[in-house]
Each structure stands twice: as structure tokens, then as C-alpha cells.
Amino acid sequence: MKILLQNIDVPGIQNFEVYRRLGGYSAVEKALKTMVHSEVVKEVKDSGLRGRGGAGFPTGMKWFFIDHTTDKPKYMICNADEGEPGTFKDRYLMQHNPHLLVEGMILSSFAIESSTAYIYIRGELFSILHILEKAIGEAYANGFLGKNILGSGYSLDIYCHPGAGAYICGEETALIESLEGNRGNPRMKPPFPAVAGLYGCPTVVNNVETICNIPWIVNNSGAEFAKLGTDKSPGTKLISACGHIRYPGVYEIELGMPVNEFLYSNEYCGGIRDNHQLKAVIAGGSSVPVLPADLILRTPKGEPRLLSYESLSEGGFDSGTMLGSGGFIVMDETTCMVRQLLSYARFYYDESCGQCSPCREGTGWMEKILHRLENGRGRMKDIDLLASVAKNIEGNTICPLGDAAAWPVRSFIHHFRDEFEWHVNEPLACLNMHQVTV
Amino acid sequence: MNFQFSSESIELISKIIKRYPEGRQKSALIPVLHIAQAENHGWLTTEIMNQVAEMLQIQPIEVYEVATFYSMFSLKPVGKCIIEICMTGPCCLSGAEELLAYLESKLGIKAGETTPDGMITLKKVECLAACGGAPVIKNGFNYYENMNFKKADLLLEKCTHESFTSHSNPYHQSL
Ligand SMILES: Cc1cc2nc3c(=O)[nH]c(=O)nc-3n(C[C@H](O)[C@H](O)[C@H](O)COP(=O)(O)O)c2cc1C
Ligand code: SF4
Ligand code: FES
Numbered sequence: 379m380k381i382l383l384q385n386i387d388v389p390g391i392q393n394f395e396v397y398r399r400l401g402g403y404s405a406v407e408k409a410l411k412t413m414v415h416s417e418v419v420k421e422v423k424d425s426g427l428r429g430r431g432g433a434g435f436p437t438g439m440k441w442f443f444i445d446h447t448t449d450k451p452k453y454m455i456c457n458a459d460e461g462e463p464g465t466f467k468d469r470y471l472m473q474h475n476p477h478l479l480v481e482g483m484i485l486s487s488f489a490i491e492s493s494t495a496y497i498y499i500r501g502e503l504f505s506i507l508h509i510l511e512k513a514i515g516e517a518y519a520n521g522f523l524g525k526n527i528l529g530s531g532y533s534l535d536i537y538c539h540p541g542a543g544a545y546i547c548g549e550e551t552a553l554i555e556s557l558e559g560n561r562g563n564p565r566m567k568p569p570f571p572a573v574a575g576l577y578g579c580p581t582v583v584n585n586v587e588t589i590c591n592i593p594w595i596v597n598n599s600g601a602e603f604a605k606l607g608t609d610k611s612p613g614t615k616l617i618s619a620c621g622h623i624r625y626p627g628v629y630e631i632e633l634g635m636p637v638n639e640f641l642y643s644n645e646y647c648g649g650i651r652d653n654h655q656l657k658a659v660i661a662g663g664s665s666v667p668v669l670p671a672d673l674i675l676r677t678p679k680g681e682p683r684l685l686s687y688e689s690l691s692e693g694g695f696d697s698g699t700m701l702g703s704g705g706f707i708v709m710d711e712t713t714c715m716v717r718q719l720l721s722y723a724r725f726y727y728d729e730s731c732g733q734c735s736p737c738r739e740g741t742g743w744m745e746k747i748l749h750r751l752e753n754g755r756g757r758m759k760d761i762d763l764l765a766s767v768a769k770n771i772e773g774n775t776i777c778p779l780g781d782a783a784a785w786p787v788r789s790f791i792h793h794f795r796d797e798f799e800w801h802v803n804e805p806l807a808c809l810n811m812h813q814v815t816v
Numbered sequence: 817m818n819f820q821f822s823s824e825s826i827e828l829i830s831k832i833i834k835r836y837p838e839g840r841q842k843s844a845l846i847p848v849l850h851i852a853q854a855e856n857h858g859w860l861t862t863e864i865m866n867q868v869a870e871m872l873q874i875q876p877i878e879v880y881e882v883a884t885f886y887s888m889f890s891l892k893p894v895g896k897c898i899i900e901i902c903m904t905g906p907c908c909l910s911g912a913e914e915l916l917a918y919l920e921s922k923l924g925i926k927a928g929e930t931t932p933d934g935m936i937t938l939k940k941v942e943c944l945a946a947c948g949g950a951p952v953i954k955n956g957f958n959y960y961e962n963m964n965f966k967k968a969d970l971l972l973e974k975c976t977h978e979s980f981t982s983h984s985n986p987y988h989q990s991l
Contacts, residue, residue, distance in 0.1 A: 451837075460945040461942075461943060461945065462943070463904045463905050463906060463942070463943040463947070464905070464906050464943075464947055465943075465945065465947075466945045466946050466947050466948055468945070469945045469946065494837075500945070501846070501850065501886070501888045502888070502941075502944055502945075502954060502957075503945070504850075504957045504986040504987075505957045505958070505959075507986075535835075537835040539835075539843075539846070539847070540846060540847060540850060540986070541846065541886070542846050542849070542850065542886035542887070542888040542889060543886050543887035543888035543889075543941075544885065544886050544887065545942065545943075556846065557843060558840070558842065558843055559842035559843045559844065559845035559846065559872075559874075559878070559882065560842075560878075560881070560882065561881055561882060561885040562885065562886075577837065577840060618947065618948060619948070620906045620909075620947040620948045620950060621906055621909045621910075621947075621950075622909060626947075626948035626949070626950075627948050628948065660905075664904075664905055664943075705947070707905065707906050707909070707947070709909060713909065717908070718905055718908065718909070721903065721904055721905040721908050722904075722905050724903075725904055725905070725942050725943070728942060729942065731885075814913045814914055814917045
């Protein structure tokens, strides 16, 4: 069952005519001609759709929270900042099927009674911004955007807005700051964006993939969507798979598919490259805990692990993880876990906005200790020090980047402690291993 | 040295400002800085930032704050071409470190430096949302995926061509 990638390979699907011929924009016709905005919200609530940007918050509920008691304008924002390491699904969707996002944006904006919407897209993706602007232009030319759309009395403008290289701007309040022309410093919540977001007005921020589900839901009903996937994880999900697999790429799966099938079937990852062995997987983008081979394939109870919110989190922090953004990073037995972790520690240190001291100092400290360990200059007590620095960041920051930086560190040490100890015990062997030769 | 926006860019900027509500022209800051930087060979001077502040009717400090926060803006001169190599985890699983070492030895510079002839700047960047094609290099607004030494050689060769630059107005075309 495909919702998002159904027509992705159709030649010319980027063009309005082709998209329209395949039933595109029929959901806009249906909503604007036969529904009121609260009915669209209700369908999305009934669908059980959960945000695909990482946090998994129910989309219908988020829309329902929009403050309609004020006369202030409402804003719909699409989060196309895609920066979570291992995640490359939104870029793929926008590049190949831009009208799906435009159609989803029209429906989402209509649902929350917004007449101005922005697509905030990371600055590195200007080539995709052009594709989107072309699609938006076609939607205007065909009467699906602008004033009094389809004679319904509803008007909407959609604009693209580029970022400029800052992972933190994917966090929704940092994104709003950035869209206002400021540094991407996350805001304290509350107030939540639904009450005071862009320019102090009620605002919804949703991920690209989330929004691309809306046309299907409007066409087929929330109840039909809820029949797909599992009870707690309705629908399908894009998984972007990378690392040591035979077929890296973006796949749409019905939620609840066994990890084993996803990893080894030739329809998906095709197994580990060149007959190597599976060592570990980061299942939901670099911010979620890593799991070793046995725990990613089976839950602690010995049942098959499934690609769903609830199955991946089974086992809690010790032996579970999270679905996150669906960035599926696979590592084989040749991977040095200390070196791999160092790259993530450097990432979070670079990307911390620096507002809260536990995150600013802690990420720098973790990077430094890991660097020492990786270069054969670490001490045994560094390993526990590293874990305790991570623990001290958790829960003590304005935004979740602090936790996101801490979890990889804690989970890598938890599951692969012997490798960290080996780096301390065998400094020469470890230096030899890390020699990069051209 | 006096910087002046081209008349084309001025027109484009006034269109961009209209995308935001009355009085919220500061929202156009990032797009305007992208355009300014492209027109000044890839970097921003204080003079340019002051001009941008005046254009958007905000304080110069507000522009400096933003220009220093975002990694795509440079406050010092860069080469005609910037080779941006992704060094985040997934790219490292597929040979980014070897690729970086190769480029460094081939160009005779370290990451963060520019070749003495001013042709090429080598820059490390974080995940480009293209991990399925690791290792990934970005040059201008083009992505080069599944890179290897041979493909890197071809890219370097391209960079030596007179007309090939990383600094064209991002709104004009997607190259
Ligand atoms: C550090 C950080 C980075 C994030 N990056 C992204 C991102 O690139 N794309 C995205 O959609 N959500 C990202 N999020 C999640 C957003 O804050 C927000 O939850 C999401 O855009 C909401 O949309 P959804 O409900 O449709 O998932 C990030 C969160 C954090 C804390
Ligand atoms: S947790 Fe880190 S990134 Fe988030 S607001 Fe604090 S310093 Fe900034
Ligand atoms: S890690 Fe290099 S593109 Fe994602």
C-alpha cells in the first residue's frame, strides 16, 4: 500500500498536468467545495496520523489546538529543513513529487484557516526550492492558489523561504525565529506555536511527509487511513535507509513491517553489503539510541521487532529505541563504534545554538573526550565521565537537541562498552586501525 | 571597494520582501544575504552587511548576528569554487574520510583552506540530507553523490574552468 510514493516514478509527475491527470488536486476540490475547515481537522484526527518530523505528535490534535479565539492571522509552515543525519526522505519527496506537497499545504492551511503559508527549506536545497516554486506557480496559474480558490471564497498564498545551514532550525521554534530573520535560537515553551508562533500569531509547523499524507486522507477518509499500519502507528512511513546495505534509498512501508524483512528483502535494503555481518542500526535518525544486531531484529521479549513507534520503543532506554524521523543507518562489523560516535558528537557540538550551558558545554566536552579516546589517548575513567556528562545534559535544556546529543553517547557506551575499553587498552592498535590512507 | 547590488537583484529583493507581512521585512534577511553573498564572490563584508541593514531598515548588529550564526555565510574571502564535503556519520560509513584525505593531498591544502591561486576552497559540512548517496559532495547548488576518487578528479577539473563558480545568484537558476 503506497500513499506517498504511489506516483513518484511516473514520467513528468513534477508537472501540473500529469499530476492532475492522475487525480491530483481532487482533494482540494473536495475539501473546498464540500467541507468546512473543522471537518478536515476531524478527518485528520480520525486518521491517527502522527507527525513524521521525529516527535510523532498526533497531527489532528496539533491542528485542533490552534487558537481560533483571536483575530490574528494564522500561519501554516512546512518544515523542510531536513537535517537529521540519516534522513533524506523529504528531499526525495519534494524533488520528485512537488505538487503532492503543494496540495497538502493547501489542505492543511484550509484546515487551520490560514491564508499565508511558508515552506521553510534548508538553504543547501535551493535546487529543490526552484522545483517547489515552479509547482506553486503552476498551482496559481490553474486557480488552486491565490484569491478565492475554486470560487470557494478561500484565499491562500504559499511562499518558499530558504535557511542557511543550521540543523537547529529544524526545531520548530528555532525555525520560526529564523523565518523572522533572527538567529535560530529555540524559544521556551509555553507558549506553544499554536497560540503564539510566527509574528506572535497562532502557527502550525508540520513536516513535509506529514503534510503529503493529507490529500490521501481527505480523499479516502481518516477512518480508511487508520486501518493501515498498527493501532498506535497508523498509515505508512518513509524510511530512508543508508550505510552498509546493498540498496540504500527511500522506501515507503506500512507501519508494523518486521525490521528483518525491511533489512533483508531485496525489495528494500537487500541485506548487508558484500556478505558482511550486521553489527548495529540507528533506526530513526542520529538522535535516537543505537541498537546492536540482536536487539534491532528482536525485542527484549524475543518477539520480532517491527517498524512502528511502539515496537521500536519496546525495552525503554536500555534495549529499545525510537522511530524518530525514519533515518535508518546500518553498520556492519567493520564499523568502529567510537569513531562513528565521534562524528555524531562533533555534529551536535557544531549545531548546538549555545543558549543553554549544559548543551553548549556538554556537547563540547563529549566531543573532546571522544576525540581523546579515538586517538588512543583516553583513560578508563573517561568512559564513565562521558556517560555522566551525557546524563547531565538530559532534561536540562530549552530544546530537545540536548537530549538528542546525549542519547547516542549513552547508548553507544551502553551497548558497545568493550570497544571503548579496547581503545583505552590498545592505544597503538587503535591508532593503526584509524590510519586513513589514500 | 564599493559594493552595489545589481538592478536585477534589487528588483528580486523587493519582490521577496513582499512575501512577508507589512513591517516584517526583516524576514527577508536570509534570502537577501544569500543574494548579496553570491554577488560578492561568496562572502560578506561589513560594508555589504551595513547596506543590507539599511535596505531592510534594521540595525547592522541584527545582520551581523545572523551572518555569523549560519554556516552557509562566510565573513572572509573564499575560492572561486567551494568543495563542500559531508563528514557526518553515514557519509563516514561510506568513505568520506578517505575522500577528504584524497582531496587534501591532491589540492595541497587542509579542510577550511583555499588553494593559493584562489580557485578552490575545501570545506567540511554536516549531513546534506543525501545519505543514501554517501559519500556526498556539494558544489554550488549541485550535489555529487556516491563520490569516489575518480569522480572527485572530474569535479576538480570542472572547477578549474574559468566560467565555473560556486557563487551564482541562487534565485536565478538551479545550475
Ligand atoms: C534539533 C531538532 C531538529 C529538528 N529537525 C527537524 C527537521 O529537520 N524536520 C522536521 O520536520 N522536524 C524537525 N524537528 C522536529 C520539529 O521540532 C517539529 O516537531 C516538527 O517539524 C513537527 O512536525 P510534525 O508534527 O509534522 O512531525 C527537529 C527537532 C529538533 C529538536
Ligand atoms: S538545548 Fe542546545 S540547541 Fe537547544 S536551545 Fe539549548 S543550547 Fe540551543
Ligand atoms: S551524512 Fe552525508 S549526506 Fe547525510
